[in-house]
Amino acid sequence: MSAFEQWVAFLTILRKEVRRYLRIWTQTLLPSAITMSLYFLIFGTLIGKRIGTMGGVSYMEFVVPGLIMMAIITNSYANVVGSFFGAKFNNSVEELLVSPTPTYVIVLGYAAGGVSRGILVSIIVTSVALFFTDLDIHNWGVVVGVVALTSVAFSLCGLINAVFANTFDDVNIVPTFVLTPLTYLGGVFYSLDLLPDFWSGVSQINPLVYVVNAFRYGVLGVSDVDITVSFAMLIGLTVVAFAYAMHLLGSGTRLRT
Amino acid sequence: MSAALEITGLQKTYANGFQALKGIDLKVEEGDFFALLGPNGAGKSTTIGIVSSLVSKTQGNVKICGIDIDDDFSLAKKQIGIVPQEFNFNVFENVEDVLIHQAGYYGIPIGIARKRADYYLEKLGIADKKHVQMRMLSGGMKRRLMIARALVHEPRVLILDEPTAGVDIEMRRSMYDFLRQTNSEGRTIILTTHYLEEAEMLCRNVAIINQGTIVTRGSIKDLLRDLNSETFLLDTQDELPANFSVPGFDLRPIEPTCLEVELARGQDLTEVFTALSQAGASVVSMRNKENRLERMFVNVLEGAS
Incomplete structure (x- = not known):
């Protein structure tokens, strides 16, 4: 395929993905807006008033970046794992597999779909957050970099999950038992300074601590970890996930017989 | 001009050890309307799966419009449109x-x-x-x-795997018309089907695959010519005479006004018509008892087993 044809194929996958999640917006976009509104109301406003400040900012301001990042992670991941597994389940993935679309275009197309949903949901959640607090972005470069890398990395992880999934239960295992606990324990609602030394040390091996704190640094200028480590970790995760997704789709694992 | 599809020594052994293809050779010329026939599990869908890249081959070569899939599968894929058996x-x-x-x-x-x-x-x-x-x-x-x-990218070869399964007669006929027209415009069509009259009606050439091996191939016309006998049913206006017979012919009354005739190669049905007419039972209609291709298909498979 020529470069132009590959670009068309990429845009086609992206278009298909965007149309899919917009078609079912009550399942894909609305829940995050409602859930985050409740978080802002309960944790930020009601409980937050009693907590006072955390990390040098109001509790409301403190939780907003973490919640936005949580929305990006879960939506990027969920979009690709749901869509690709669905395509496997109804065999419509064969439409792509029999076509001349190169493997890397398929991987990037699905990842772009996940990124677009992650970013769209983050805009919705940020808009909701602005009803509760003001946000003065500390460093736009860090914000954009973290959002881009995080959404790409977790979209790719969703694709890998979808390749291995045999049932809809398999699609939900990682988000339910891995992503959600790691996100909640990733410093969304608290500063690592509050933890005893042992648990603070344990938290250092949770990758989502780095993601959440890097984003919080970009928004508020405060972080519990060194954000260069965060960026290194995110870049590493993205590269490894991309290479593995390429390997899986290129070799036809669980897709071709 | 290169062949639309050229398969050489194609083998496929699945992970469970089942050998679906045992080294098949197949050539379909450009512009042909070709049928790949065989019983369930013969290897038809595996062959199409390999051509379309959904199944990985174990050994052998596949060329689509002269392009080896091992050299440039992307370009080869552009030449084909696939209509799979299952909705996808x-x-x-x-x-x-x-x-x-x-x-x-x-x-x-x-x-x-x-x-x-x-x-x-x-x-x-x-x-x-x-x-x-x-x-x-x-x-x-x-x-x-x-x-x-399958046609939206305008491929040179259209491959259909059981395209009319579960389709009503009227719709099937309109699909036949469309496929004939598509073929007449120069596009090669390769068809697998269980409806043998479909293959006889549409296709010029055929290959029969059984247990992963091509057991026969050639033009449908030539293969049918090799049939040793055909069975006809003759409907008569009046009842057949008792013990009606014609020397040299194998005749079986089915109903009072229906006679089954087993016609060996070289025999002329006119003799039976004449005898019936002289016996006061004129023939008003006649039909093949079974599809000729079906007979040939059964003969070939029985011969191969």
Whole structure:
């Protein structure tokens, strides 16, 4: 395929993905807006008033970046794992597999779909957050970099999950038992300074601590970890996930017989 | 001119050890209307799966329009359109999107894809379903859409795996007309089917595959010529005379006004007509008792086993 044809194929996958999640917006976009509104109301406003400040900012301001990042992670991941597994389940993935679309275009197309949903949901959640607090972005470069890398990395992880999934239960295992606990324990609602030394040390091996704190640094200028480590970790995760997704789709694992 | 499809020594052994293809050779010329026949599990779908890249070959070579899939599968894939046996749609997409997306995967921009989608939907008689979700279509409409989807990138070779399974007679006939027209425009068509009269009606050449081996191939005309006998049913206006017989012919009365005739190669049915007429039971109609290709198919498979 020529470069132009590959670009068309990429845009086609992206278009298909965007149309899919917009078609079912009550399942894909609305829940995050409602859930985050409740978080802002309960944790930020009601409980937050009693907590006072955390990390040098109001509790409301403190939780907003973490919640936005949580929305990006879960939506990027969920979009690709749901869509690709669905395509496997109804065999419509064969439409792509029999076509001349190169493997890397398929991987990037699905990842772009996940990124677009992650970013769209983050805009919705940020808009909701602005009803509760003001946000003065500390460093736009860090914000954009973290959002881009995080959404790409977790979209790719969703694709890998979808390749291995045999049932809809398999699609939900990682988000339910891995992503959600790691996100909640990733410093969304608290500063690592509050933890005893042992648990603070344990938290250092949770990758989502780095993601959440890097984003919080970009928004508020405060972080519990060194954000260069965060960026290194995110870049590493993205590269490894991309290479593995390429390997899986290129070799036809669980897709071709 | 290179062959539309050339397969040499193709083998496939699945992970469980089952050898689906045992080294088949097959050549389909450009512009042909070709049938690949065989009983269930013979290796037809595996062969098509390898050509379409959904199944990995164990050994052998496949060339599509002269392009070896091992050299440039991407270019080879552009030459073929596949109509699979099972529906493989996202049922929540609408008809037009299915075609636009498929075209896009071949690098065709959306503007051109829309025009082609309109053209093929019109040709296949489902233009009014353009904005309908896939799940709302009947089985026959889905089958026709799969043909439109396979053609939207305008391949040189169209491969159909059991395209009329579950399609009613009227719709089947309109699909036959469309396929004949497509073939007459120069596109090669390769068909697998269980309906042998379909193959006899549409195809010029045939290969029969059984247990992963090609057991016979050639033009349908030549293969049918090799049949040793044919069975006809003759309907008469009046009742057949008691103990009616014609020397040298194998005759069996089926009903009072229906006679079964086993016609050996070289025998002339006119003798039976004349004898019946002289006996006061004129023939008003006649038909083949069984599909000739079916007879040939059974003979070949019995010979191979």
